Amino acid sequence: MDIEIRTISADEFGRWEAAGTRAFGAHATDEAIELARSFAEIDRTFAGFDGGIVGTTTTRTSAITIPGGWAKLGFVDGVTVLPTHRRRGIMTRMMGAQLCQMRERGEPLAALSASESLIYERFGFGIATWADSWKIPRVHAALEIAPDAGGRAEFVSDCEARAEWPNLHARVRGDRVGMVHYDSAYWGAALWDAEYQRRGASGFFHVAYRRGGRVAGLVSYRIRERTVLAVFLLGEDAEVEAELWRYCFGIDLMSEIHGFNQPTDDPLPWRLKDPRRLERSKSDHMWLRLVDVRAALEARRYAERGDISFRVHDRFCAWNDGVYMLEGGPFGAVCKPGGMNSVDIELGVSDLAAAYLGGVSFSTLARAGRVKELTTGALDVADRLFRTERQPWSMEL
Ligand SMILES: CC(C)(COP(=O)(O)OP(=O)(O)OC[C@H]1O[C@@H](n2cnc3c(N)ncnc32)[C@H](O)[C@@H]1OP(=O)(O)O)[C@@H](O)C(=O)NCCC(=O)NCCS
Structure with a gap:
């Protein structure tokens, strides 16, 4: 054929x-x-x-x-x-x-979210971000530490929501490694809210958290059989996001609240009076691929100054297969081709993608048998270089 x-x-x-x-x-x-x-x-x-x-x-x-x-x-x-x-x-x-x-x-980079986790590693994609789904019965959703973000929540129309979401997201996306930058056409499609997108739930309700004359946070949720489905929720800071969760937890007549795709290091569970009542299920979220290993390694900044060399195996994009000598630091990075005698760490391109945003350490991948340390102490150096303050995460539309 x-x-x-x-x-x-x-x-x-x-x-x-x-x-x-x-x-x-x-x-x-x-x-x-x-x-x-x-x-x-x-x-x-x-x-x-x-x-x-x-x-x-x-x-x-x-x-x-x-x-x-x-x-x-x-x-x-x-x-x-x-x-x-x-x-x-x-x-x-x-x-x-x-x-x-x-x-x-x-x-230099490609990403996707996978319908099944068996498909994409063979093409060089690795799990770069994880996300939690949340479920909590409303009666157990009391907050021990109440937020005080100094603004107020109000309903906004579909039209306002479509205008405000891209602005809010553009202000916030620089704060979290992993955030994908969506254009306004894509935002329009994500919020279109056609009947076939609802799967038995209501159309969207949009609530904005307004502070100092601007929209500092938004939640777009649906209702299905007394359950609040918080489809998109984002704030300028953790205090605003907690205000929006408090709003969702407080809607009368509802029995349960569900959150989708929450960062695994989200602080909200630490505010709950009874954190065990929050059911969390963690799943792979964004799969990343280094399309151009050298350009990708030079593009990012590193938590501290250090040198490391990787032997990267890439069967699917053969142009990447080789040795890379990285000199990285907080203000820049240079990456040059190296020789086989100078290798510190040997790994597949999908494992480098998994570690690239700091979502997993090289040491963890080595303990899983995926990464080989050829120079003693190299895993520790790589871990310190690639570390990020917060877990990488992306809001998916
Ligand atoms: C996933 C899909 C696109 C694969 O298409 P395909 O043309 O059959 O894939 P290929 O023949 O190129 O397969 C390449 C390899 O991936 C494997 N593979 C493909 N789909 C797989 C799956 N769903 N689970 C596990 N392995 C899979 C094949 O076995 C093959 O392995 P091999 O190289 O070791 O022989 C197709 O099955 C599909 O449309 N599925 C439903 C929609 C879907 O899930 N899309 C993915 C969205 S993220």
Whole structure:
């Protein structure tokens, strides 16, 4: 079977979206296709063709907060192959084309959130962030330490929410390593709130926390059978976020509150009177890939000054396979190719991606048997360099 892999043309977009939706086990509606078209990047949208479209994947041009600044990011989305065509290497070929395009565009990093955790390591992605889901019965949601952020909560319209979310997110995203920078078209789609996106829940309610004349925090939630589903919640600081949680915990007639994708080091559980009542389940969240290892290592800043050399294995993006000598510090980094006799740590590119944002230490990966220390003390040096103050996290739309 001769499958063609290429980017689509604009008039193929409807069929591309319909094929992707079918592979996820649903039927695309005209409304959903038009919504997806509103933020589609056609020249980054790939398909596998066997007569019609049998495989899909796309990249959203984005950026990500990394220690000391930000880097260009290709965010991979809509990866599917029709059940009639699976396990014949179509996704592998599309992913190869997509990563080559990112390299040509000078994007050192790629990211995605995975439907299944068995798929992406073979392509060099590693788990860079984790997230908690929360469930708490309302009767046990009392706070021991009440917040006082000096503002007030008020309902805002859909239209105001769509205007305010991108502003708030843009102000906050520099504070947390891992935050993906979304453009306003994507925000519009995330908050569109079509019936098919609700899965039996209400439409969005949007509550803003206003302080000093501006929106300092927002929560967009749905209600389903006496449960508050806090879909998006973000504040300028922890005090504002606690105000928004207190608001969610206080809604009369509700019996339970659910939070999705919370940072694993969120301080809110430490404010609760009865923290055991908060059910937390932790899951892998953002998978990261170093598309260009050298550029990625030079892009970030390091917690302290130090030198380390890595032997990086990369079977899928062979241009990365080699030795990297990193001189990093809080104000800059230089990374040069090295020789095999100068290696301190040997690892796969997916493990370097997992450690890149500071979400896991090299020592932990070594104890898991994934990373090899070739120079005594090198793990300790690498851990100290790559450490970040807070756990990396990204708000997912
Ligand atoms: C996941 C999906 C895109 C894979 O497409 P595909 O064309 O069958 O993948 P490939 O044939 O290129 O497979 C490449 C490798 O990944 C493995 N693989 C693919 N999908 C897998 C899965 N769901 N679980 C475990 N391994 C998987 C294959 O076994 C193969 O391994 P090998 O190289 O050791 O033989 C396809 O199964 C699909 O559309 N699934 C439903 C939608 C989905 O989950 N998409 C992912 C969104 S994040």
